[in-house]
Amino acid sequence: MKKSVLRNYARLIARVGVNIQKGQNVIISCGLDQPGFVEILTDECYKAGAREVTVEFSHQPLRKIHVRHQSVTTLAKVEEWQKARLEYYAQTLPCRIYLASEDPDGLKGINQKKVSQASQKTYPIVKPYRDRMENKYQWCIAAVPGVAWAKKLFPDLPKGRAVEKLWEAILFTSRADEDPVAAWQAHDDDLMGRCAYLNSLGIAELRYRGDNGTDLTVGMIPEAEFKGGGDRTLSGVFFNPNIPTEECFISPMKGKAEGIVYATKPLSYRGQLIEDFSVRFENGKAVEVKAAKNRELLEEIISMDEGAAYLGECALVPVDSPVSESGILFYETLFDENAACHLALGAGFTDTIRGYEEKTLEECRELGVNDSMVHVDFMIGYEGLNIDAVTRDGKTVPVLRRGRWAFEL
Helix, strand or coil, X not given: CCHHHHHHHHHHHHHHHCCCCCXXXXXEEECCCCHHHHHHHXXXXXXXXXXXXXXXXXXXXXXHHHHHHCCHHXXXXXXXXXXXXXXXXXXXXXXXXXXXXXXXXCCCCCCHHHHHHHHHHHXXXXXXXXXXXXXXXXXXXXXXXXXXHHHHHCCCCCHHHHHHHHHXXXXXXXXXXXXXXXXXXXXXXXXXXXXHHHHHCCEEEEEEEECCCCEEEEEECCCECCEEXXXXXXXXXXXXXXXXXXXXXXXXXXXXXXXXXXCCCCEEEXXXXXXXXXXXXXXXXXXXXXXXXXXXXXXXXXXXXXXHHEEEEEEECCCCCHHHXXXXXXXXXXXXXXCCCEEEEECCCHHHECCHHHCCHHHHHHCCCCCCCCEEEEXXXXXXXXXXXXXXXXXXXXXXXXXXXXXXX
């Protein structure tokens, strides 16, 4: 891939993704797959005004070794220096950039029960720091190719060509292959316009019906609103948390979901794939899950804590989005969730509450925003899905028909 194209992509992440403000610190979290691009991105962060850029590398094989040899107690231990680092982050609010590139099967065979137990012990220690930072800093998840990921998508190609083809797919779906800044401004405007229309309806329920058996009704929080595209920190800085993004999303009312929904794409979770699965809800809670592959892992997700079995997000994505039109199943939630409507188990978004700036996190959650240590998106959209909005005054308004928007702006 040409360096000029990669530099444009890096500039997009730095200036449109996290929108670095002069003097801010930046943390880049990434794998070992594209060190050359990380160098370019680091340079672009400094050019955008960053004071200091820190790169934190991770490696799936090392993660497997640590989990194999460490006890749950050791895995869950949050050392004093780690608490001090979290405190520093809570005080300074650095921008966070996450570069996805991992092998979808890279943690196959890991002791998932051990990982869950460690996470459950760690979460109460980390949560207060996260709550202090929520809605206050810019963050962005983007992607770069990893060899194993590329070969998963394009198994018949040599490694080099597979990586190049994945680069092409990432740049196309991220609207980064021509004039990224102009493309994203127009795209943000379109998503925000669609959210404004949806919010004007006064939606009480969303009804999902599909010829694959999906039959689900989800209740909305009266004070909640759809959001899409870019977001703003509490201090007013505009940023784009996901590159790519195609969704209009909302946090539903905890406890208001009835029926069954069938996933239409595999779910990559902790380096393993959950395939051909369904979730049945009663009184808002996932009470039954089925899966052709890794059902136990799906059950692990909904048992992580009290909120993990409830919905935290309903996201609307048309099937003619660039990600969907690429024809690629990415085995990576960042992309696959932008190819299809999706739901999320676990934590909701407090900033979907109107006037959240004047409310505490607790007040937002009391209104019905779910709270959990997990947020796991799974895809349910396809050409056979219809979604209707039932408004608070009793009208039924089509939102999607056959997977596509049922309204024009």
